[in-house]
Amino acid sequence: MTIKQLILITAALIPAFCVADTYQGNITIQSFSKAKKHMQRDIYTNPSHMETLYCGASFDKDKYIELPQGFTTEVHKKRTGRWEAEHIIPAENFGRVFIEWREGHAVCVDRKDKPFKGRKCAEKANKEYRLMQSDLYNLYPAIGAVNATRQNYNFVILPDSANKSYRTFGSCEMIIDSKGKKAQPPERSRGIIARTYMYFEAVYPKYKMSGQQRRLMEVWDKTYPVTQWECERSERIKKVQGNHNPILLSRCTNISLSAAS
DSSP: OOOOHHHHHHHHHHHHHHHHSOOOOOOOOOOOHHHHHHHHIIIIIIIGGOOOOOTTOOOOTTEEOOOOTTOSSOOOOOGTTEEEEEEOOOOOHHHHHHEEEEHHTTTTTTTTTTTTSHHHHHHOOHHHHHHHHTTTGGGEEEEEHHHHHTTOOOEEOOOTTTTTTTTBBTTTTEEETTTTTEEEHHHHHHHHHHHHHHHHHOOOTTOOOOOOHHHHHHHHHHOOOOHHHHHHHHHHHHHHHHOOOOOTHHHHHHHHHHHOH
């Protein structure tokens, strides 16, 4: 083999390796229930970080939630004290691109020989969907009642956040427009939400944001900078799940360098 041939082969291989390494999603965890166990066992282990994304409610290793003073809810009250794993990008918002979700599959038949589709079928029949559903970078702790009320609504800035028809949670500044199917998250969570959406689009070709949604996430990303805990969480997830978060990689390196200097 000539030197020229070797250079050409090397040049062809290196970019492919770098792209795969940089923009790789979850390839390890295929079970949503296992992902939740990893959250409890490997990610949220320090009491100073054991709080829910939207409302800042603290919780312990047994998933007991201590509600913030002044928290209220009019709906899903039975799930108020429940720790739940919230998909920042809702499962339906990426799941419906899978044909198994929309139309079903031959393996999606219940005990009465009745075919089914939707989330359960996509989870049963498609490995790629299972990996996306179980990606730890997209999962954050939430109060069950807030998770249930948010459903699969997209995040926005509501034009009239004081509208009395909106669902609110007292001292927790999460606002849900159930009629318009939109949600306005508290400022404390907006940067994290933005970078989660950006990550998901970067590593999963099946998922694309709308132009309007992308512009909002870019604004939130710039307005609410990356935190030290966000970087530590990303590093913990990498150890469990195996892949980097390309949105955080260089920024967290800079944060680490700043902390060390």
